[in-house]
Amino acid sequence: MVKHTRKGQWMEIITPVKWQGKTIEDIFRNGWEVPRKLTHLFRMEHKVLVNGNRANWNLPLVLGDKVLVKLFGDEENSSVPPFFYDVQVLFEDDHVIVFNKPGFMNTHPNEETDRNTLLNAAQFYLESKGENSKVQQIHRLDKDTTGAILFAKHSIAGAILDRMLEKRQIKRTYLAIVQGRLELKKGTIHEPIGRDRHHPTRRRVSPTGQEAVTNYQFIKEEKGNSYVKCWLETGRTHQIRVHFSHIGHPLVGDILYGGKPLYKRQALHATKLEFTHPITGEEIICYAPFIDQPPIFNGIDVYTL
Template identity: 35%
Template sequence: MKIDFEITDQYNENKVLHVLKNQMKLSGRLIKKLKATGGILLNEKPVRTVDTVKKDDILSVIIDFNEQVDIKPEAAEFSIIYEDDCFLAVDKKPGIPVHPTAGHPTGTLAHQVLAHFINQGLSIKVRPINRLDKDTSGIILFAKNSHMQDQIINQMKENRVYKAYLGIVHGVFNPLEGIINLPIARKSDSIMERIIDPAGAPSITRYKTLEHHKELSLVKFVLETGRTHQIRVHCRAMGHPLLGDWLYSDIQTGLIERQALHSHILAFDHPLNGQRIELMAPLPVDMKNALAVQQS
């Protein structure tokens, strides 16, 4: 991937290194790699980071590394929502882990995405930017290089990435729309479970009830923070746990075989051109079926 930057009056007579770090927002680690591979160009010619630039020059970087990966590709079909030279967005099915763990060393979305990259002739690592629980469905965004990953992570820190989920909960929120602002911490005797704790990390979820069917509601959740299990914990705390949530609900159901939570919308500013990218994954079949039973 090639990134070009036209030098403006603001950066006239600046060092190449200054422009790379301050305008193009490249990390020191990436700049070091680019120097080693000859991937820094000024007007299409190799340049040193100590050299100066002038107005109307074109400073370019070529991010094209052969990276070592520590997992094996596993070819499988998955739904691609969006793809360009920088990103891949996938609509993850429920029941598939995003990345390998001790309990799931194979059969993950990362293995499948690696096979997809290899088929494209790419030798790159799999870099998921957002993460979903194994049984949560919906949008997962992958970066095709470390620079794009860093850029979106920085947008997340600045609260510029919009993340909306759809969930089916027991009962009806009162009021139908509002903000849940309750701190979350890890339960002391568990490596997985989270609880509401005054000493926990600040955690804010906006919610809006979209539909109500008998004992269940379809709710849109928008995350302002990104704590582990945030929506699941907040729903339990409000007395309206997610349908099928085996960890945070004691209510048994035969309507669905996992927590009814889906990553529905993800929006961010594309680092190359500033364009707002909005990705959407439709409500999955199992959640539609659960609602349909309540409607009948």
């Protein structure tokens, strides 16, 4: 674990054993895997100091060196207008924030006029605390899906988490209610997903689509429907919804993919989010309580999933 202290706009790290002998260049490019363009920006704008002086990016660090990185309050103004919504925070520190997304809310604006999205609400939340951050979503949830969703508070955290997502190092667990009784209590749906040429928003299983892998485990049966825990190896649009519809068990409430309209939305909730903290390296696990009123999921403790 990398210990650090916030000092105004700067993050201070006393060089730990794991950094000894490495250069700032090594840490940015190989340790954090920050993109070349962003690394160049930090170098050219002198946003890294070592022992109070402008960093020599090619000089090996010595155990105990004070490294300061200017991460906070020095980014360009956000183009996302703030929008007030009392959204639940599941985890927060100086670098990342995890929200419990409500239903019927987009993750981000799809049109220039969109305001009531989670990204806008996140911007309002930070500004109301006096934080001058350009918040960045790391992944997304469908408009009518609820649950845990991860945001970065600054560009370095965002770049590191983007890379983790690409490498499938951020684990997302969902709970769904699907129609009917599942023949297999545990399995994997490995079917490529592509666009439906006959519908602007639908996706479908297609041999020319992108690889998509959904793992699932039966939890319980209620009123002829099955509660299913799902965890993804890929993150395709509508992935869980498409996969279960494809095997004949559409999500309850998901009328777009053949589900019965028993609820106002599809019965899908992102219950748990697991990731390695981009700066400290510690393992973070967030559980998202159910927030539907009236409730959709009954008799389930999210902390056991």
